[in-house]
Amino acid sequence: MRPFQMQRREVVGWAAAAIAAAILPFTIPVFAETNRKPVTHIVDITDFVFVPKSLEVRPGDRITWVNKDIVPHTATADDKSWDTGALKPNERKTITVTKKLLGGYFCRFHPSMKAKIATQK
Numbered sequence: 001m002r003p004f005q006m007q008r009r010e011v012v013g014w015a016a017a018a019i020a021a022a023i024l025p026f027t028i029p030v031f032a033e034t035n036r037k038p039v040t041h042i043v044d045i046t047d048f049v050f051v052p053k054s055l056e057v058r059p060g061d062r063i064t065w066v067n068k069d070i071v072p073h074t075a076t077a078d079d080k081s082w083d084t085g086a087l088k089p090n091e092r093k094t095i096t097v098t099k100k101l102l103g104g105y106f107c108r109f110h111p112s113m114k115a116k117i118a119t120q121k
């Protein structure tokens with residue numbers, strides 16, 4: 001074997017490894033996010049506030065509203081296209097995310113309670 005060729009091969013190998021090391025950290029999170037399994041997001045209703053007030057989701061995810069107050073609340077779409085119904089204290093309701101869930105919602109009993117659901121980027 002000629003030493004010169006081995007050296008060249010090593011250089012090419014190291015260059016490929018360096019390029020992979022530079023690109024992988026950026027490609028893996030993108031891959032993981034676009035192909036991730038559906039997750040369940042929790043929205044606590046506490047002290048007359050939806051927490052978090054702004055939630056980012058993907059279709060297929062689930063949202064669970066948990067009423068941690070001592071009075072009933074609802075989560076109701078601004079356009080009334082969906083509604084959890086009245087949640088008594090300690091009650092919860094889970095809805096699977098479809099396009100119609102995106103947008104603003106409020107509590108029918110306390111209309112000043114507002115929150116929104118947006119698409120995760």
Ligand SMILES: [Cu+2]
Nearest residue numbers: 073107109110
């Ligand atoms: Cu309420």
